[in-house]
Every structure is written in structure tokens, then in C-alpha cells.
Amino acid sequence: MDLASAKQIGAGLAVIGLAGAGVGIGNIFAALVSSIARNPSARDNVFGLAILGFALTEAVALYALVIAFIILFV
Amino acid sequence: MAAEGHAIDALGQFQLHTVGSFVGASVNFTQANLMMVLAAGVVLAVLHYGARPRAVVPGRLQALAELSYNFIYQMCTDQIGEEGKRFFPLVFALFFFILIGNLVGVWPYAFTFTSHIATTLALAALVMVLTTTVALRLHGWKFFSYFVPSGVPKVLLPLLVPIEILSYLSRLVSLSVRLFANMMAGHVMLEVFGAFIVMLAAAGVFWAPAALSFAVDVALIGFEILVAALQAYVFAVLTCIYLHDAVHLH
Numbered sequence: 001m002d003l004a005s006a007k008q009i010g011a012g013l014a015v016i017g018l019a020g021a022g023v024g025i026g027n028i029f030a031a032l033v034s035s036i037a038r039n040p041s042a043r044d045n046v047f048g049l050a051i052l053g054f055a056l057t058e059a060v061a062l063y064a065l066v067i068a069f070i071i072l073f074v
Numbered sequence: 075m076a077a078e079g080h081a082i083d084a085l086g087q088f089q090l091h092t093v094g095s096f097v098g099a100s101v102n103f104t105q106a107n108l109m110m111v112l113a114a115g116v117v118l119a120v121l122h123y124g125a126r127p128r129a130v131v132p133g134r135l136q137a138l139a140e141l142s143y144n145f146i147y148q149m150c151t152d153q154i155g156e157e158g159k160r161f162f163p164l165v166f167a168l169f170f171f172i173l174i175g176n177l178v179g180v181w182p183y184a185f186t187f188t189s190h191i192a193t194t195l196a197l198a199a200l201v202m203v204l205t206t207t208v209a210l211r212l213h214g215w216k217f218f219s220y221f222v223p224s225g226v227p228k229v230l231l232p233l234l235v236p237i238e239i240l241s242y243l244s245r246l247v248s249l250s251v252r253l254f255a256n257m258m259a260g261h262v263m264l265e266v267f268g269a270f271i272v273m274l275a276a277a278g279v280f281w282a283p284a285a286l287s288f289a290v291d292v293a294l295i296g297f298e299i300l301v302a303a304l305q306a307y308v309f310a311v312l313t314c315i316y317l318h319d320a321v322h323l324h
Contacts, residue, residue, distance in 0.1 A: 051304065051307070
């Protein structure tokens with residue numbers, strides 16, 4: 001197998017890790033929606049925490065993407 | 075160009091060239107430096123001209139300056155407590171430098187200086203060195219009790235303390251890579267979908283596939299603006315959280 005094909009396959013394998021991050025982000029916003037549904041006045045308190053949690057989880061997804069880019073282009 | 079032959083050149087957009095003919099080339103002043111000067115200039119101009127009319131009922135520019143001041147001041151005092159006032163200028167500068175830098179990069183033919191790991195690593199290193207120095211200054215040798223969480227059985231300590239130290243050191247990596255990867259991935263996506271437009275229009279007789287890629291590209295620009303603001307906010311909030319840890323040591 002030549003190097004270019006191995007790079008493509010490696011990059012494809014690396015992005016499988018994004019699935020876990022997708023589940024995590026869905027969890028965060030499911031918790032946000034159900035907490036606002038139970039107590040609509042808590043919206044201002046909880047929304048900032050949800051955005052912070054979303055950004056932290058998305059960061060893990062992007063670590064996997066960066067590894068994929070490194071495999072593919074470097 | 076972006077689409078040549080069968081390969082899409084996704085990362086070539088991040089290459090730095092010097093700007094300003096021989097004067098810029100002599101000091102290696104690149105488009106990243108130009109965008110940094112622009113971002114700093116925009117923030118300074120908004121604050122200067124916004125703070126000048128000292129009306130009790132503010133006009134639009136004064137309201138913008140006051141709202142931005144209040145937003146960061148609330149963030150600092152909410153997260154860090156009363157001592158947050160000392161760190162307000164730093165958090166303000168970090169937030170608005172990164173925000174304007176990210177947003178200016180969305181403009182066509184402009185450059186996002188936070189899409190380079192060198193820049194984001196420097197910003198994250200600044201935050202890390204600052205928080206460690208603040209903690210050491212305020213608490214002396216007691217700073218190392220931060221790595222020993224309370225209520226842990228003594229048997230687990232040889233395992234837990236190295237993990238805590240590693241997670242403290244990994245803050246540098248996570249803070250820098252989060253901002254860098256978000257910006258780089260966003261602009262790579264924009265470039266890839268832009269290359270699709272060209273390739274699809276050149277390959278087919280019908281304009282619909284190229285128009286579809288164009289629509290996705292437009293939506294991606296909207297998403298990129300959202301991510302730009304979000305990442306600046308997250309960087310500032312995490313800086314405040316780390317400063318809270320440094321000041322209160324838990």
C-alpha cells in the first residue's frame with residue numbers, strides 16, 4: 001500500500017472519534033432543554049454553563065479532527 | 075488555486091507572506107501581523123470614540139463601549155469574586171483581541187491570525203504563566219496543596235497527584251488547541267466547499283450542484299461567525315475560571 005492511500009485511510013479512521021463528541025454535545029443540550037422545561041426562570045443561569053460545556057466538548061472533537069488533518073497533510 | 079487537478083489545496087491559505095514590499099519584508103511583517111494591528115486598532119477606536127461623549131443616556135457607540143465593558147466586568151466578578159477587578163483589563167484585552175481577530179478573518183481575503191498554533195499557544199502560555207504566578211504569589215508553597223484534593227483516602231494519593239499535575243499542565247494544550255483547531259477547521263471547510271463550487275461548475279452542464287455547494291458555503295460563513303464569538307467567550311471564561319482556581323485554590 002502506498003503512502004497516499006495509507007494517509008487517506010488513516011484520516012478516515014481518525015475522524016471516527018467525532019462520534020463520541022456528537023453524543024456528548026447532544027447530552028448537554030438535552031439536559032439544557034429538560035432543565036429549562038422544568039424551570040423556565042432558570043434559563044439565564046443555565047444557558048451560559050451549557051454554552052461553556054458545549055465548547056469544551058467540541059474541543060475534544062476538534063482534537064480528533066486536527067490529528068486527521070496532520071495525518072492527511074503533514 | 076484551491077482546486078487543481080484532483081487535489082484540493084486546503085491548507086495553503088494559512089501560509090504567511092510578508093506584506094508592505096521591502097519595508098515589511100525586512101522585519102518579516104506578515105498578513106497575520108497586519109490583522110493583529112487591525113484588530114487592536116478596531117478595539118482601541120471603539121473604546122476611545124465610545125467613551126468620549128459622556129452622556130447620561132448613551133448613544134449607540136457609547137452604549138456599545140459601556141456594554142462591552144460591563145459584560146467582561148460581570149464575567150470577571152462573577153467567576154473570580156471581588157479580586158476579579160484586578161484581572162479585568164487582561165480578560166478584556168484577551169476577549170476582544172480574540173473576538174475581533176476571529177471575526178475579521180471571516181471577511182474574504184482577510185486572514186485569521188488565531189488559525190496559527192503559534193499565536194494561540196502564545197496566548198494560552200500567557201494565561202498559564204499568569205495563573206501560576208498569581209497562585210504562587212498569593213499562597214506561597216501552599217500552592218501545591220491544589221494538587222491534593224480534599225477527602226481522598228491516603229492510599230489513592232500516589233495515583234491521583236500525578237494525574238492532577240498532568241491535568242493542570244494539559245490546560246495549556248487544551249486552551250491553545252481548542253481555539254486553533256476551531257479556527258483552522260472552519261476556514262478549511264470554507265475553502266473545501268469553495269473548491270467544490272469551482273469543480274462542480276466546471277465538471278457538469280447543470281448549475282444546480284454548484285449552487286448547492288454555494289448555499290452550504292453561505293451557511294458555513296454564518297456558522298463561522300457564531301464559532302468566532304463562541305470561542306472568544308470560552309477562552310475568556312476559562313481564563314476567569316483558572317484565575318478563580320489560582321486565587322481561591324480549589
